[in-house]
Amino acid sequence: MALIVQKFGGTSVGSTEKIKNVAKRVLRYQQQGHQMVVVLSAMSGQTDKLLGFAADMQRLPDLRETDMLLATGEQITIALLAMAIKEAGSDAVSLLGDQVRIITDAMHTKARIREIETELIKKHLDAGRVVVVAGFQGVTTEGDLTTLGRGGSDTTAVALAAALKADSCEIYTDVEGVYTTDPNICAEARKIDMITYDEMLELASLGAKVLEIRSVGLAKRYKVPLHVRSTFSENEGTWVVEEDRLMESMLVSGITYSRKEARITIRNVPDQPGVASKIFLPISNAGVLVDMIIQNTREGQMTDITFTVLRADYLRTMEILKETVKDIGAESVNGDESIAKVSIVGVGMRNHSGIATTMFQVMAHEGINIMMISTSEIKVSCIIAEKYTELAVRTLHTAFALDKSKQPVEE
Amino acid sequence: MALIVQKFGGTSVGSTEKIKNVAKRVLRYQQQGHQMVVVLSAMSGQTDKLLGFAADMQRLPDLRETDMLLATGEQITIALLAMAIKEAGSDAVSLLGDQVRIITDAMHTKARIREIETELIKKHLDAGRVVVVAGFQGVTTEGDLTTLGRGGSDTTAVALAAALKADSCEIYTDVEGVYTTDPNICAEARKIDMITYDEMLELASLGAKVLEIRSVGLAKRYKVPLHVRSTFSENEGTWVVEEDRLMESMLVSGITYSRKEARITIRNVPDQPGVASKIFLPISNAGVLVDMIIQNTREGQMTDITFTVLRADYLRTMEILKETVKDIGAESVNGDESIAKVSIVGVGMRNHSGIATTMFQVMAHEGINIMMISTSEIKVSCIIAEKYTELAVRTLHTAFALDKSKQPVEE
Numbered sequence: 001m002a003l004i005v006q007k008f009g010g011t012s013v014g015s016t017e018k019i020k021n022v023a024k025r026v027l028r029y030q031q032q033g034h035q036m037v038v039v040l041s042a043m044s045g046q047t048d049k050l051l052g053f054a055a056d057m058q059r060l061p062d063l064r065e066t067d068m069l070l071a072t073g074e075q076i077t078i079a080l081l082a083m084a085i086k087e088a089g090s091d092a093v094s095l096l097g098d099q100v101r102i103i104t105d106a107m108h109t110k111a112r113i114r115e116i117e118t119e120l121i122k123k124h125l126d127a128g129r130v131v132v133v134a135g136f137q138g139v140t141t142e143g144d145l146t147t148l149g150r151g152g153s154d155t156t157a158v159a160l161a162a163a164l165k166a167d168s169c170e171i172y173t174d175v176e177g178v179y180t181t182d183p184n185i186c187a188e189a190r191k192i193d194m195i196t197y198d199e200m201l202e203l204a205s206l207g208a209k210v211l212e213i214r215s216v217g218l219a220k221r222y223k224v225p226l227h228v229r230s231t232f233s234e235n236e237g238t239w240v241v242e243e244d245r246l247m248e249s250m251l252v253s254g255i256t257y258s259r260k261e262a263r264i265t266i267r268n269v270p271d272q273p274g275v276a277s278k279i280f281l282p283i284s285n286a287g288v289l290v291d292m293i294i295q296n297t298r299e300g301q302m303t304d305i306t307f308t309v310l311r312a313d314y315l316r317t318m319e320i321l322k323e324t325v326k327d328i329g330a331e332s333v334n335g336d337e338s339i340a341k342v343s344i345v346g347v348g349m350r351n352h353s354g355i356a357t358t359m360f361q362v363m364a365h366e367g368i369n370i371m372m373i374s375t376s377e378i379k380v381s382c383i384i385a386e387k388y389t390e391l392a393v394r395t396l397h398t399a400f401a402l403d404k405s406k407q408p409v410e411e
Numbered sequence: 412m413a414l415i416v417q418k419f420g421g422t423s424v425g426s427t428e429k430i431k432n433v434a435k436r437v438l439r440y441q442q443q444g445h446q447m448v449v450v451l452s453a454m455s456g457q458t459d460k461l462l463g464f465a466a467d468m469q470r471l472p473d474l475r476e477t478d479m480l481l482a483t484g485e486q487i488t489i490a491l492l493a494m495a496i497k498e499a500g501s502d503a504v505s506l507l508g509d510q511v512r513i514i515t516d517a518m519h520t521k522a523r524i525r526e527i528e529t530e531l532i533k534k535h536l537d538a539g540r541v542v543v544v545a546g547f548q549g550v551t552t553e554g555d556l557t558t559l560g561r562g563g564s565d566t567t568a569v570a571l572a573a574a575l576k577a578d579s580c581e582i583y584t585d586v587e588g589v590y591t592t593d594p595n596i597c598a599e600a601r602k603i604d605m606i607t608y609d610e611m612l613e614l615a616s617l618g619a620k621v622l623e624i625r626s627v628g629l630a631k632r633y634k635v636p637l638h639v640r641s642t643f644s645e646n647e648g649t650w651v652v653e654e655d656r657l658m659e660s661m662l663v664s665g666i667t668y669s670r671k672e673a674r675i676t677i678r679n680v681p682d683q684p685g686v687a688s689k690i691f692l693p694i695s696n697a698g699v700l701v702d703m704i705i706q707n708t709r710e711g712q713m714t715d716i717t718f719t720v721l722r723a724d725y726l727r728t729m730e731i732l733k734e735t736v737k738d739i740g741a742e743s744v745n746g747d748e749s750i751a752k753v754s755i756v757g758v759g760m761r762n763h764s765g766i767a768t769t770m771f772q773v774m775a776h777e778g779i780n781i782m783m784i785s786t787s788e789i790k791v792s793c794i795i796a797e798k799y800t801e802l803a804v805r806t807l808h809t810a811f812a813l814d815k816s817k818q819p820v821e822e
Contacts, residue, residue, distance in 0.1 A: 080480065
């Protein structure tokens with residue numbers, strides 16, 4: 001008998017029919033003798049509808065009241081799922097974040113979990129009940145309702161699994177799992193069976209939106225085995241686990257890309273102490289996040305500084321830099337919105353040299369110019385012209401043996 | 412400076428625009444220096460929508476989970492009103508029944524309030540905030556959410572006014588107040604300016620659906636002055652107050668009628684001990700409420716027993732009685748669904764004889780046969796043929812000087 005936490009997102013509980021299907025799945029597990037804790041999101045579209053109401057009331061909706069409003073979404077789905085489970089002849093009880101005592105800080109709309117009490121859940125589990133918990137929400141020690149931000153139900157599920165020392169945490173979504181790359185641009189993309197927390201962190205942050213990144217970090221810290229899988233099939237999905245549970249790690253686990261960034265270059269920046277802060281302070285003061293930064297300074301000479309920002313911040317950043325360029329005596333600023341970031345991710349590269357080199361060679365062979373490079377222990381990212389995105393992803397996918405056709409027969 | 416509790420029903424908060432209008436009204440009061448506590452219902456239609464979801468999930472929806480589900484309705488409106496008040500430049504805070512600590516028993520979907528804590532509300536009032544409280548809901552000492560049943564928001568408002576020793580409790584609705592009779596069948600119907608709790612209790616129970624009857628009883632017990640008025644105008648409505656606050660009481664305050672009942676007669680019932688219980692026990696066991704009962708027993712003789720039930724229960728009751736008639740050796744059972752109950756209500760009749768006689772004379776003069784009569788201290792009800800309902804109401808309205816044209820000029 002295992003203790004399993006299952007989390008179902010908005011599309012999985014988007015209608016009363018879908019909620020009934022969730023009930024069936026949960027009951028199959030319970031009939032196999034498992035203790036079940038189920039975490040639900042609001043029905044898909046509900047949160048946006050409520051935010052629409054809020055926008056009608058107040059130009060900048062009060063954050064405490066926004067949480068009061070949004071917390072109703074999961075309250076509806078948990079009550080309905082508990083009813084469906086009871087109708088099917090088993091027993092269930094729904095619990096709000098407040099009732100469980102999911103204690104958070106008071107950062108409304110993006111609260112962080114401080115502590116979770118487990119007594120009440122355990123009492124209901126011991127009585128044979130399925131415990132259905134509202135995701136996304138908590139309560140402050142003062143008694144105010146809070147929400148954890150978008151994707152917060154994943155965090156609730158993982159935090160509950162950690163607190164309850166659950167055997168696994170299943171995250172149900174509308175895809176079959178985590179893929180080696182985006183199947184929309186690479187037909188050879190393949191579902192990954194097993195991946196490490198660190199790889200998942202890199203993949204999530206790069207845009208593979210199956211799992212909220214905070215929940216992956218939490219799962220890693222508390223060693224909660226995550227299973228990302230589809231609500232709409234019985235297939236195994238992707239397990240996200242500790243590195244030592246991987247029998248053999250792939251050199252590269254996945255290829256990701258982002259077309260959300262823009263590149264900015266400041267030419268002939270005088271090499272003076274403090275010049276970087278003069279450039280980046282006004283930008284960060286404007287709330288713009290800078291991603292990759294490249295600066296090759298040769299002492300005493302002029303240099304170019306290149307960096308990337310989100311495209312949504314591009315024009316605003318260029319406006320700020322016009323002033324900065326004058327202030328610091330640089331030559332000019334120019335930028336390019338038509339770029340893409342392509343990255344390879346894999347824990348295997350930590351113990352294997354030459355992975356980055358292979359990446360560069362593959363790009364060169366296809367005639368793709370690399371504008372910027374950044375690397376971490378388990379990731380190499382290149383900025384290239386946007387038009388080459390698909391070509392780069394497909395070629396790298398094949399080069400690192402991720403294609404379906406390269407897999408063992410039993411796959 | 413007064414402490415005022417205002418309650419707005421579902422039609423008054425049925426859209427974001429309407430909620431903004433509520434905010435404006437509340438703020439006018441606050442600007443006059445009053446401390447404001449506002450109780451809201453769910454948006455009109457929301458409770459039925461949620462009950463529809465519940466019916467999809469479970470043939471007999473679990474009552475605890477139904478309360479979990481329904482309690483979301485007011486949570487939405489209170490958050491939105493707090494936002495609207497803040498947008499208008501004042502301060503507000505929304506509070507759930509659970510947060511106020513509106514403690515109820517555990518009778519889910521029809522819970523009764525046991526206790527209300529006032530510290531948190533007073534703290535916010537002292538800080539200059541409008542306190543917006545979710546109506547209709549409470550929490551058990553175990554921490555389960557409960558609801559108070561239909562019309563429960565009125566009860567919340569009156570109970571809060573009592574607990575806070577508020578100066579008045581304003582119940583906002585979509586009519587101008589309580590009328591002397593139904594304006595739909597009597598054009599001369601007039602808004603009542605002031606009425607006693609007892610009269611309101613009789614009028615409410617007879618179908619004048621402006622106020623939930625439980626809340627009137629509660630207001631009477633704690634001497635909370637009620638003001639029933641319209642959300643959509645500035646006019647004074649109807650004050651419901653203690654009897655000693657009425658300068659001069661009308662003999663008759665209002666005429667009500669009900670077409671929801673049916674009459675049943677059992678002929679030639681043997682006069683034996685226990686025969687009444689043999690008749691009514693199977694009926695009440697079937698969950699049928701019996702209203703008026705008439706039995707004129709002359710010792711040792713056969714008698715007829717006549718009573719009324721709701722029309723919805725008529726066929727079921729007749730079915731049960733077929734058996735009963737055989738058991739007790741009565742002659743027959745027959746009934747009439749085409750009846751109406753017309754009642755006159757007024758505290759004045761307590762100290763004034765002849766009111767009932769006047770009623771009977773008026774009916775006789777119009778050729779209306781009275782089938783059954785029942786009286787209380789402040790009410791006389793007659794069962795008549797349904798087709799005479801409008802005629803009876805209009806004639807009685809005139810006879811007891813309730814018509815607009817009979818009123819003083821300043822009215």
